Amino acid sequence: MTTFIQLHLLTAYPASNLNRDDTGAPKTVTLGGTTRLRISSQSLKRAWRTSALFEDALVGHIGIRSARIGRKAADIMTANGIDDKKAVEWGTAIAACFGKPKTEKKKEDPFLLTETEQLAHISPAEFEAVKALALKLATEKRAPDAEELTLLRQDRMAVDIALFGRMLASSPAFNVEAACQVAHAFGVGETLVEDDFFTAVDDLRAKSDDAGAGHLGETGFGAALFYTYICIDRDLLLKNLHGDEALTDKTLRALVETALKVSPSGKQNSFASRAYASWALAEKGTDQPRSLAAAYYNAINGSDQLSVAVDRITALRENMNRVYGQQTDSESFNVADAQGSMAEVLDFVCA
Known part of the structure; x- marks a missing residue:
């Protein structure tokens, strides 16, 4: 039986533009009839695999x-x-x-x-x-x-190839099936993308010359509590790493900690929108994996968004397990209530 590890994360970002479309605006998705902010899986995976945290943990094992x-x-x-x-x-x-x-x-x-x-x-x-x-x-x-x-x-x-796979059209014998699947993160509530009109002052321009700005511009931004879903086939990861149990556990620990802590790099100098996950749930078992995104098809709006989001996803998981007769072990933490810890989640994932 295949062992799957599933991660469900809720991460709150203030004003940000973490992942832009071709016009420079934050990426979005329409879900349940409302517009939500979105971060593509490619953006997330690149941020994780190129982060200092990931590189320090797995030095010598990361690809180019x-x-x-x-x-x-x-x-x-x-x-x-x-x-x-x-x-x-x-x-x-x-x-x-x-x-x-x-x-x-x-x-x-x-x-x-x-x-x-x-x-x-x-x-x-x-x-x-x-x-x-x-x-x-x-x-x-x-x-x-x-x-x-x-x-x-x-x-x-390389551990990142083992996780995220590779496709070489000219040499298919060396293709690697990805052991880790990452969903696009999306906001649990409706978001209106706004434009930030900004000016820059020319330090060497005297007021007597011109009182106007040296540069005018605008950039899009939005804020959201994002739901991120990650699914890891542990057996396939072990196979991709040629049975190296120690390296497999090291990779899992580094990936999960990175996913909890590392933000995409888009417009960070402008918004400093770095965030840790506020809530996380890790599941482990042999049942067919499933996202819990359905908890947020109806947008959550209001001041207590995190609490409602946690209640909804927890209830959906319990209902899913009851209806489908699933048996998945789990470990979680909730920063808002100071319940659990990242260390306990990491130990559970790698146990």
């Missing part, structure tokens, strides 16, 4: 996601005496291991050919193999052979 892997190899070769033409040719061959190299040529940047069309997510072991091969080719002043261009690895997997 880039289209410039071949360019990095070419840079190493040119720094060690290989001319640009050969570095581009050999760097492009290395890039082809991870995806389709770009075909657009630019006189001002011939190294553009060493980049891939799509981002490739590679493990530290794969990145080290790329750098070692580039240095070897530069030292021996020769092109790579076919055997040397087998740079993808299935062992020593």
Whole structure:
């Protein structure tokens, strides 16, 4: 039987623009006939995997996601005496291991050919193999052979690849199925997106020259209590990490703590909208996982939003378990009532 770990988080953000659409406005979703703020799963996952907290906990086990892997190899070769033409040719061959190299040529940047069309997510072991091969080719002043261009690895997997997966269209044998699924976070209450009109003053402009502002602008923002749902297939995570129980537990602990503490980076300098989860529920069991988003299809409006949100999701979980006959162990904390603790939730998840 598969063991699933499910996390349900309620996190309150004041005025913020954590995740923008193509117009620069906060992303939204219509739910239950009302507009809610939204944070995409991609935004959440990137914030978590690139955070100092995650990196410090899992140093040496986090991958690189880039289209410039071949360019990095070419840079190493040119720094060690290989001319640009050969570095581009050999760097492009290395890039082809991870995806389709770009075909657009630019006189001002011939190294553009060493980049891939799509981002490739590679493990530290794969990145080290790329750098070692580039240095070897530069030292021996020769092109790579076919055997040397087998740079993808299935062992020593990066924890973020094990969690969030990877897809390599040109090398499907090295694809990794994601062990962690992250839903788009959404506000539990209706939100009206507002525009902040702002001005900037030119410090070197005298009032006698011009009393007006040096710059005018506006940016969208909103505030919400967000519900976030995360589902982890622990057995698949263990499999992706090649049976390393210690690394699996370390990864789970780092991911959960990061999800509780780390905010997306969008417009943080403008709004300082950093927040910890105010309430969290962790579930563990072999039953088919399910989100508890239905608790918030009817928007919660009013001053006691957090308390009502906790009551609704708790009641829905109890009803779900009763109706479907589910048996999931759980651990939770509630900051508002000083009940439980993050340490207890982390220990439960990793037990």
